[in-house]
Amino acid sequence: MIVDFHTHIWPDKISGKVKQTLETAYNEQWQGKGDLEGLKTTMSEGSVDYSVVLPVVTKLSQFPSVLSYAKEINGKDGIISFGGIHPKSENYKEELKQIKEAGLKGIKLHPDFQKAFVDEIETVRLVDYALELGLIVSFHAGFDPSIPDTTYCTADRARRLVKQVEAGYGTIILAHMGSNMMDKDVDKYLLDLPVYFDTAYCLDFLSDKRFVELARGHGIDKILFATDSPWRSQKKFVDRIKQMPLETEEVDKILGGNATRILGLS
Numbered sequence: 328m329i330v331d332f333h334t335h336i337w338p339d340k341i342s343g344k345v346k347q348t349l350e351t352a353y354n355e356q357w358q359g360k361g362d363l364e365g366l367k368t369t370m371s372e373g374s375v376d377y378s379v380v381l382p383v384v385t386k387l388s389q390f391p392s393v394l395s396y397a398k399e400i401n402g403k404d405g406i407i408s409f410g411g412i413h414p415k416s417e418n419y420k421e422e423l424k425q426i427k428e429a430g431l432k433g434i435k436l437h438p439d440f441q442k443a444f445v446d447e448i449e450t451v452r453l454v455d456y457a458l459e460l461g462l463i464v465s466f467h468a469g470f471d472p473s474i475p476d477t478t479y480c481t482a483d484r485a486r487r488l489v490k491q492v493e494a495g496y497g498t499i500i501l502a503h504m505g506s507n508m509m510d511k512d513v514d515k516y517l518l519d520l521p522v523y524f525d526t527a528y529c530l531d532f533l534s535d536k537r538f539v540e541l542a543r544g545h546g547i548d549k550i551l552f553a554t555d556s557p558w559r560s561q562k563k564f565v566d567r568i569k570q571m572p573l574e575t576e577e578v579d580k581i582l583g584g585n586a587t588r589i590l591g592l593s
């Protein structure tokens with residue numbers, strides 16, 4: 328079983344424009360189309376059974392449209408969509424309940440796009456309530472190349488968040504192996520915490536040796552395969568993980584075993 332725990336798609340009518348805007352902002356080309364059909368195509372090329380779609384609400388007003396698209400795509404053709412919510416929302420409890428009632432399994436937060444530090448009160452109280460509802464919380468973590476001046480989810484701030492919500496009873500994911508392009512801080516602040524890391528985007532910046540060191544150092548049971556598609560190729564990342572100097576059992580856990588457990592898939 329292969330589960331990609333970090334992908335992005337947009338509704339057909341805006342995906343072309345989003346592609347243009349984001350490729351310009353990041354000065355990088357997508358490896359997929361960024362829409363539902365495109366994701367299904369790359370999933371079959373990479374033998375990916377499930378893709379978790381992580382939408383980001385960048386403006387408060389986007390909540391209803393993001394929720395309605397998530398509901399539309401969730402649960403079909405191997406697509407598992409999380410919900411999006413903004414930490415500055417005054418109605419965060421109501422919105423989280425709507426996400427839960429829609430049958431979505433988690434939420435995505437992007438502290439940089441949302442200009443909300445991961446350890447500030449708005450984020451902490453939202454995460455606390457989301458975990459109470461049994462929702463998984465996935466964070467962009469570490470450096471974001473499109474916002475180079477301030478990093479809103481550094482490893483030390485992420486540690487402060489986790490210590491405040493005491494995540495023992497819920498599931499928090501720090502994307503990009505805990506801290507994108509800032510992996511030295513991961514050793515210092517995150518390796519003993521009860522949080523998951525995903526492998527999205529950052530595999531290209533880590534040597535095999537360093538990846539294995541981080542994955543085993545943190546615990547193989549807490550590593551989730553992910554690509555950040557369409558930013559990265561699902562097939563290439565699947566192949567890369569399979570080629571890592573890891574035991575077969577470790578590869579199986581990373582590629583899908585751990586995700587299956589968290590998501591309750593059979």
Ligand SMILES: [Zn+2]
Nearest residue numbers: 333335527555
């Ligand atoms: Zn992403």
